[in-house]
Amino acid sequence: MSTPQFISINKTLVPYDDARVHVLSPTVKYGALVFEGLRAYWNAEQEQLYVIKLQEHFERFHNSVKAMRFDAKYSTEELTGIVLDLLRANEVRSDVHLRVAAYVEGSGLYDSTGPISLMCAAYGRGSGPLAAKTVSAGVVSWRRISDAATPPRLKVAANYHNARLGSLEAKINGYDEAIFLTSQGRVAEGAGSCLAIVRDGRLITPSKTEGILESVTRQAVLDIARDLGVATEERPVDRSELYFAEEAFFCGTGVEIAPVTSIDKLPVGDGQIGEVTRNIWDRYEASARGVGGHGPDWRTPVYPR
Ligand code: PMP
Incomplete structure (x- = not known):
C-alpha cells in the first residue's frame, strides 16, 4: 500500500500521520465501525478516474449505519462529495482502493452510539490481468x-x-x-x-x-x-x-x-x-x-x- 498525502476526517483533509483515533474508543475496543471498500479505476486515454458503483456502496453504508444505531446520518451526495474531494486533493491518477468508515469515538462501552466520526482514505491498489x-x-x-x-x-x-x-x-x-x-x-x-x-x-x-x-x-x-x-x-x-x-x-x-x-x-x-x-x-x-x-x-x- 502506498501512503496517501491526505486522509479525510470529518470532512477535513488531514496529513496521513495525523489520522488517528483514541485507544479507548469503542471503535478500537469493540470494532464499532461501519465501512465500505470501494475502487476507482484510471483511464489513461481519457485522463479520467472513475469511482465505480458509488450509489450501491452508499446505500449499503446507510443501512449498516442505521442498523448499528449510530448517532449520524449521511446523505449519498455528502459522501460522494467527500470521496471526490479526497481523490482530487491527493491528485490520484492510478487505480486505487478506497475506504469510507463511520466509527464510534469517545470512551463509551459497546452500546455507545456516538460521537461518530467519518473517515475516507484512498491508497494505491492496482488491478492485474x-x-x-x-x-x-x-x-x-x-x-x-x-x-x-x-x-x-x-x-x-x-x-x-x-x-x-x-x-x-x-x-x-x-x-x-x-x-x-x-x-x-x-x-x-x-x-x-x-x-x-x-x-x-x-x-x-x-x-x-x-x-x-x-x-x-x-x-x-x-x-x-x-x-x-x-x-x-x-x-x-x-x-x-x-x-x-x-x-x-x-x-x-x-x-x-x-x-x-x-x-x-x-x-x-x-x-x-x-x-x-x-x-x-x-x-x-x-x-x-x-x-x-x-x-x-x-x-x-x-x-x-
Ligand atoms: N463478502 C465479504 C465478507 C466482504 O468483505 C466483501 C468485500 N466487501 C464482499 C463479500 C464483496 O462485497 P463487495 O462486492 O460489495 O465489495
Whole structure:
C-alpha cells in the first residue's frame, strides 16, 4: 500500500500521520465501525478516474449505519462529495482502493452510539490481468456468522473477526482463500468476497439469505452474466456442488474477479480459467474503466471533462 498525502476526517483533509483515533474508543475496543471498500479505476486515454458503483456502496453504508444505531446520518451526495474531494486533493491518477468508515469515538462501552466520526482514505491498489488473480480455496471449519447473532449483511469491522479466523485457517492448510459454510452446512462466501460457480453453463451463487454480505460486485456479476446470455441462479448451494463445478470464482470490490482453480485440493473443471469467468471479467473491467460494457450508471468521474 502506498501512503496517501491526505486522509479525510470529518470532512477535513488531514496529513496521513495525523489520522488517528483514541485507544479507548469503542471503535478500537469493540470494532464499532461501519465501512465500505470501494475502487476507482484510471483511464489513461481519457485522463479520467472513475469511482465505480458509488450509489450501491452508499446505500449499503446507510443501512449498516442505521442498523448499528449510530448517532449520524449521511446523505449519498455528502459522501460522494467527500470521496471526490479526497481523490482530487491527493491528485490520484492510478487505480486505487478506497475506504469510507463511520466509527464510534469517545470512551463509551459497546452500546455507545456516538460521537461518530467519518473517515475516507484512498491508497494505491492496482488491478492485474485475470491470470494473476487465480487462487486455490479450501472449505474451513469455522462457520459463517449468522443473522441471529452478528448479521453478515452489515458491513461492520467486528464481523471480520470471523473472516480472520477462517482466512488464517485456510492459509495454515496451504490454501490461498477460505470458503465459509453457514451453520446449516451450506456454502456462504469467502472471507472478503462472494463466491459463484458455473454448473452446466449456469452461473450459481448463494442467495442473500445464506450468510453473505450483500455484495455490490456479486450483483454486478449477475447483471453482466444476464447481459452475456448466461442463465443465473441465486439459491442455497451444497458443499459437494463445489466439486461438480465447471468454473468457480470469488468476486468483490477488492479481489475483483478471482478465478478459483481448485477447491479442497480438487481441480475446478480442468483447473484452468473458464470461459464464463473470463467473459465476465472482461466486461467488468471494461465497464469499470469506461471502455465499453455497462454504461455511465456504473461510474462517477472524478475530474471535470
Ligand atoms: N463478502 C465479504 C465478507 C466482504 O468483505 C466483501 C468485500 N466487501 C464482499 C463479500 C464483496 O462485497 P463487495 O462486492 O460489495 O465489495
